[in-house]
Amino acid sequence: MNNSELAQILIRAVEEADSSERLLDAVQQLAAAGIEESVPTLIAALGYNNPGAAVAAVDGLIAIGEAAVPPLLELIDDYNYGARAWAIRALAGIGDVRALDTLFEAAKTDFSLSVRRAAARGLGTLRWHQLPPEKLESVQTQVLEALLLISQDSEWVVRYAAVTSLETVAIAIAASLPDQASRITTQLQQMLDTDVDLGVRTRVKFAQDKIQQQQHQEVFAPKRKLQETEVPHRGAGRR
Amino acid sequence: MNPSLKNIKDLSVTVDNADGGSLTVEEAIANLESADLGLRFYAAWWLGRFRIGEPAAVTALIKALEDEADRTPEGGYPLRRNAARALGKLGDRQAVSPLIRCLDCSDFYVREAAAQSLEMLGDPVCIPALIKLLAVGLQGEQLISQPDSSQPYDAILEALGTLRATEFAPLVKAFLEHPIELVQYAAARAMYQLTQEPVYGERLIQALAGEKLQLRRAVLADLGAIGYLPAADAIAQTLAENSLKLISLKGLLEHQVNHITPSTFSEDAIKVMNLMDSLL
Numbered sequence: 242m243n244n245s246e247l248a249q250i251l252i253r254a255v256e257e258a259d260s261s262e263r264l265l266d267a268v269q270q271l272a273a274a275g276i277e278e279s280v281p282t283l284i285a286a287l288g289y290n291n292p293g294a295a296v297a298a299v300d301g302l303i304a305i306g307e308a309a310v311p312p313l314l315e316l317i318d319d320y321n322y323g324a325r326a327w328a329i330r331a332l333a334g335i336g337d338v339r340a341l342d343t344l345f346e347a348a349k350t351d352f353s354l355s356v357r358r359a360a361a362r363g364l365g366t367l368r369w370h371q372l373p374p375e376k377l378e379s380v381q382t383q384v385l386e387a388l389l390l391i392s393q394d395s396e397w398v399v400r401y402a403a404v405t406s407l408e409t410v411a412i413a414i415a416a417s418l419p420d421q422a423s424r425i426t427t428q429l430q431q432m433l434d435t436d437v438d439l440g441v442r443t444r445v446k447f448a449q450d451k452i453q454q455q456q457h458q459e460v461f462a463p464k465r466k467l468q469e470t471e472v473p474h475r476g477a478g479r480r
Numbered sequence: 481m482n483p484s485l486k487n488i489k490d491l492s493v494t495v496d497n498a499d500g501g502s503l504t505v506e507e508a509i510a511n512l513e514s515a516d517l518g519l520r521f522y523a524a525w526w527l528g529r530f531r532i533g534e535p536a537a538v539t540a541l542i543k544a545l546e547d548e549a550d551r552t553p554e555g556g557y558p559l560r561r562n563a564a565r566a567l568g569k570l571g572d573r574q575a576v577s578p579l580i581r582c583l584d585c586s587d588f589y590v591r592e593a594a595a596q597s598l599e600m601l602g603d604p605v606c607i608p609a610l611i612k613l614l615a616v617g618l619q620g621e622q623l624i625s626q627p628d629s630s631q632p633y634d635a636i637l638e639a640l641g642t643l644r645a646t647e648f649a650p651l652v653k654a655f656l657e658h659p660i661e662l663v664q665y666a667a668a669r670a671m672y673q674l675t676q677e678p679v680y681g682e683r684l685i686q687a688l689a690g691e692k693l694q695l696r697r698a699v700l701a702d703l704g705a706i707g708y709l710p711a712a713d714a715i716a717q718t719l720a721e722n723s724l725k726l727i728s729l730k731g732l733l734e735h736q737v738n739h740i741t742p743s744t745f746s747e748d749a750i751k752v753m754n755l756m757d758s759l760l
Binding site: 261326354358397402440450 | 693719720721722723726727730733734737745749750753756757760
């Protein structure tokens with residue numbers, strides 16, 4: 242049996258699943274097969290209001306990677322915010338810079354906090370090396386501006402996500418854009434002093450510690466390439 | 481309506497309905513006495529949602545606890561329910577005695593809202609009244625033989641746990657055997673708060689592997705409320721929405737760092753934050 246035949250069988254199993262457990266099993270199997278043809282079915286599974294199936298589908302889409310990006314951007318569901326949040330999460334996990342405009346828009350303007358949260362996280366997990374060198378600094382600055390704005394969101398979880406991204410961006414640009422990096426330091430300190438939410442303040446402190454550690458390493462190992470040292474991990478624990 | 485579904489509905493309201501309407505504080509307070517019952521109902525919700533704790537709002541909401549105008553066909557009191565819910569959020573202890581009186585209301589949902597709000601207000605003076613209601617389901621220290629869901633036992637148990645009613649632990653414990661799972665979990669949550677014994681936290685972890693999504697959601701809220709750290713991985717892995725897992729883990733984290741921002745982190749706190757990052 243070739244991949245295409247296998248994909249057809251597994252896709253049919255998803256379409257014919259008649260209970261939430263069967264659906265979960267079928268989506269898990271389809272996702273594990275990692276076949277490009279399955280992308281539209283996996284995207285559809287994000288909208289079934291079955292969190293287990295959605296987690297499996299997101300995992301599958303991230304494993305397929307770049308090939309899943311255009312359909313994700315195209316098929317993103319404007320009317321189902323649950324599905325949209327999972328799709329943004331898949332884009333964030335893949336980290337492809339083609340998703341940048343979608344992430345910007347979602348992070349700044351989406352009414353659903355789950356979508357804003359996933360997008361805020363995604364802005365910190367982009368694969369910078371995909372960008373042409375001449376565009377890198379301007380895009381990083383744009384991302385930074387967006388994150389500074391999102392870090393003032395009214396929902397704690399969106400601010401929390403923004404902090405994780407401010408942390409990775411600060412580390413990524415510490416050497417190349419020190420002035421911009423210091424804007425992040427200032428914002429984090431302000432959040433530590435004023436954020437109403439203990440969970441957010443705790444994560445801010447953790448981010449400050451990690452940024453500081455990185456600066457120490459920088460002093461003692463100045464030749465290390467920053468972008469490669471602290472890539473936020475995309476693999477394990479996505480559930 | 482099935483009482484077990486209501487908490488979950490409330491959760492979705494606080495999570496996704498950020499629409500403030502176009503009320504001012506003065507309008508909302510005035511609307512509590514409007515001829516339009518719909519406006520009264522909405523105003524009571526609105527004052528709680530936006531935490532309008534000024535004395536005039538509290539006074540008007542306390543008055544609304546005795547409303548007779550707004551009735552459902554079954555005899556329920558919608559405005560009283562909303563007023564009771566709002567008063568829990570406003571943190572004014574003047575509401576404690578009026579809410580205790582609501583525990584005698586004929587409407588189940590008014591009693592439930594009152595128990596939840598008394599929990600939030602945190603004044604142990606309400607404990608005897610809560611025990612009186614809990615005792616409806618008991619014969620001595622045993623559950624009555626017929627399964628009983630005439631009282632909002634889950635809300636009562638949760639309040640007793642939060643209020644540290646330790647001397648009544650034997651009565652709380654009986655509800656671990658209640659036929660309704662949600663009530664069992666509320667009892668486990670309260671027993672953990674009253675005794676700090678891991679066996680009750682473990683009972684909740686087991687429940688995260690249960691079949692029903694709604695129950696898993698409720699248990700996530702319970703574990704976050706008690707900050708039971710050994711549950712971290714099980715929370716991250718259960719099949720439920722990430723939003724709810726994140727709220728639950730945040731409860732664990734805040735329990736760890738305990739109301740101050742720490743200067744150093746325990747390994748446990750770092751572990752919880754890494755799990756949270758992976759769920760964003």
